[in-house]
Amino acid sequence: MCFITLSSFPVKGETIHEERSKYRDITVTQVKDRRCLLFNVHRGDRNQTCVLIDDPDRLVFDYTRMSFAGLLLESEPERILIIGLGGGSIPLTFSDLLPNTRIDVVEIDEAVVKVAKEFFFFRETENMKVTIEDGRPFIKRAAIRNEIYDYIVLDAFSGDYIPEHMLTREFLEEVKRILSPNGVLVANTFSTSRLYDHESVTYQRVFNEFYNFRLPTSGNRIIITQLGSLPPRGELVAEARRIAESLEKYGIPILDYPRRLSTRIDWDMSRRILTDQYSPGNLLRDK
Amino acid sequence: MAFISGFCIMTIEMLGARILSPYFGGSLSVWGSIITIFMVALAMGYLIGGRLSTQNPNAVTFAIFFIGAAVFSLPVILFADAIMEPIFLTIEDPRYGSLFASIFLFFIPTSILGMISPYSVRLMVETHEHSGHMAGLLYFISTIGSAAGTLGTSFYFVLWFEVNQILWSAVVALIATGCIILLIGYAQTVKLVKQTRHYENKQA
Numbered sequence: 001m002c003f004i005t006l007s008s009f010p011v012k013g014e015t016i017h018e019e020r021s022k023y024r025d026i027t028v029t030q031v032k033d034r035r036c037l038l039f040n041v042h043r044g045d046r047n048q049t050c051v052l053i054d055d056p057d058r059l060v061f062d063y064t065r066m067s068f069a070g071l072l073l074e075s076e077p078e079r080i081l082i083i084g085l086g087g088g089s090i091p092l093t094f095s096d097l098l099p100n101t102r103i104d105v106v107e108i109d110e111a112v113v114k115v116a117k118e119f120f121f122f123r124e125t126e127n128m129k130v131t132i133e134d135g136r137p138f139i140k141r142a143a144i145r146n147e148i149y150d151y152i153v154l155d156a157f158s159g160d161y162i163p164e165h166m167l168t169r170e171f172l173e174e175v176k177r178i179l180s181p182n183g184v185l186v187a188n189t190f191s192t193s194r195l196y197d198h199e200s201v202t203y204q205r206v207f208n209e210f211y212n213f214r215l216p217t218s219g220n221r222i223i224i225t226q227l228g229s230l231p232p233r234g235e236l237v238a239e240a241r242r243i244a245e246s247l248e249k250y251g252i253p254i255l256d257y258p259r260r261l262s263t264r265i266d267w268d269m270s271r272r273i274l275t276d277q278y279s280p281g282n283l284l285r286d287k
Numbered sequence: 288m289a290f291i292s293g294f295c296i297m298t299i300e301m302l303g304a305r306i307l308s309p310y311f312g313g314s315l316s317v318w319g320s321i322i323t324i325f326m327v328a329l330a331m332g333y334l335i336g337g338r339l340s341t342q343n344p345n346a347v348t349f350a351i352f353f354i355g356a357a358v359f360s361l362p363v364i365l366f367a368d369a370i371m372e373p374i375f376l377t378i379e380d381p382r383y384g385s386l387f388a389s390i391f392l393f394f395i396p397t398s399i400l401g402m403i404s405p406y407s408v409r410l411m412v413e414t415h416e417h418s419g420h421m422a423g424l425l426y427f428i429s430t431i432g433s434a435a436g437t438l439g440t441s442f443y444f445v446l447w448f449e450v451n452q453i454l455w456s457a458v459v460a461l462i463a464t465g466c467i468i469l470l471i472g473y474a475q476t477v478k479l480v481k482q483t484r485h486y487e488n489k490q491a
Binding site: 022023108133134135136137140144163164165168170171275276277278279280283284 | 305308309310311312313314315375376381442445446448449450451
């Protein structure tokens with residue numbers, strides 16, 4: 001989900017659909033050709049994903065586009081796992097870009113799947129399946145079955161609630177078990193508040209190093225990492241040139257990304273790491 | 288005492304979701320499992336505690352409730368993974384997985400904690416007339432304890448401490464309360480014996 005960016009973006013569209021689920025209120029609005037998904041509008045949240053219905057391939061938000069930066073490290077994944085569906089634009093783009101790749105999507109809220117299908121062009125295909133489940137038990141079971149993914153996207157965090165059990169060291173170790181040796185993990189995380197420090201030290205503990213990917217235009221921070229050591233920047237630039245053309249129609253400015261991937265430590269290293277024993281993410285977010 | 292038991296019940300319940308979430312996730316049904324099991328366990332505890340209070344109510348039994356609840360909470364701290372792992376492996380559906388895990392982890396300590404309320408009513412009540420007043424007062428105190436346990440755990444304890452540190456504190460608090468009850472009971476017995484002897488001496 002996209003959390004902070006939208007304050008600069010007043011949504012005054014016409015509501016075309018409302019849906020109550022076990023977890024949240026879902027609203028679909030439309031202004032001209034821009035159709036958006038909002039969670040909990042009444043509480044003032046602005047978490048959403050948007051599509052341009054006249055040009056549905058084009059990704060509207062920075063954080064969705066940023067989720068494809070992992071392609072710089074693994075450009076031909078055979079199996080992709082996406083935790084958190086939202087409007088479905090990340091899985092849709094993957095299935096359009098890599099039609100032969102098997103994509104598993106895990107979404108806890110079946111109402112979100114329904115809305116994504118009805119209003120955001122999402123569809124399941126032979127190669128793309130959605131499972132209605134919490135991400136953590138899904139990953140635990142995948143590890144028991146010895147399943148391996150080459151590209152994992154963690155995008156389960158909406159602005160009003162953070163699943164705290166998916167921020168912990170133990171969880172990331174479970175993710176590691178299903179990541180292929182050259183596979184890449186892309187996690188959409190918090191860029192402000194104390195949670196930024198806590199998440200950073202936790203990822204650092206589990207993966208040693210990671211690319212910190214932020215854009216001045218986006219309030220999101222994307223963590224990109226893999227099991228081994230990270231490739232030199234030169235390789236990323238070459239890879240970006242190689243795949244740039246294929247990503248153009250989605251509006252992903254991949255050529256701009258390599259220089260934005262930073263390994264500089266800009267967080268407070270003294271913060272406690274998050275574990276299953278200590279993970280007050282929802283309390284830390286407001287600090 | 289009623290405050291401590293109410294406090295500990297809700298502290299353990301609030302931590303329950305955190306303990307189960309690595310295996311069964313954070314969905315609404317996990318909370319549903321926990322609350323269901325706590326309610327059923329408390330109901331059983333009320334029933335058994337009330338029944339026990341009719342047979343020679345005494346401080347030692349009352350103290351055993353606290354110490355017993357503490358002892359049966361230890362598996363939550365020491366063997367949580369060993370208990371949840373086989374359940375996770377056998378039951379695919381996280382709803383029933385979390386329900387069974389809640390039974391094995393929380394049912395016994397919670398039902399023992401539930402015995403405390405009716406038993407304490409019996410210990411405090413001396414006459415029929417003020418039994419309702421006393422029951423009301425005890426429910427007031429234990430429910431305020433529950434409210435404090437809920438708020439303290441969800442607002443502050445999880446921010447400051449690890450789950451097991453909070454659970455250990457609850458265990459220590461329950462054992463300490465049990466010991467205090469034993470001491471008070473012992474002091475009262477000694478006093479009673481002295482009074483009886485004094486009375487007997489006078490008569491002699």
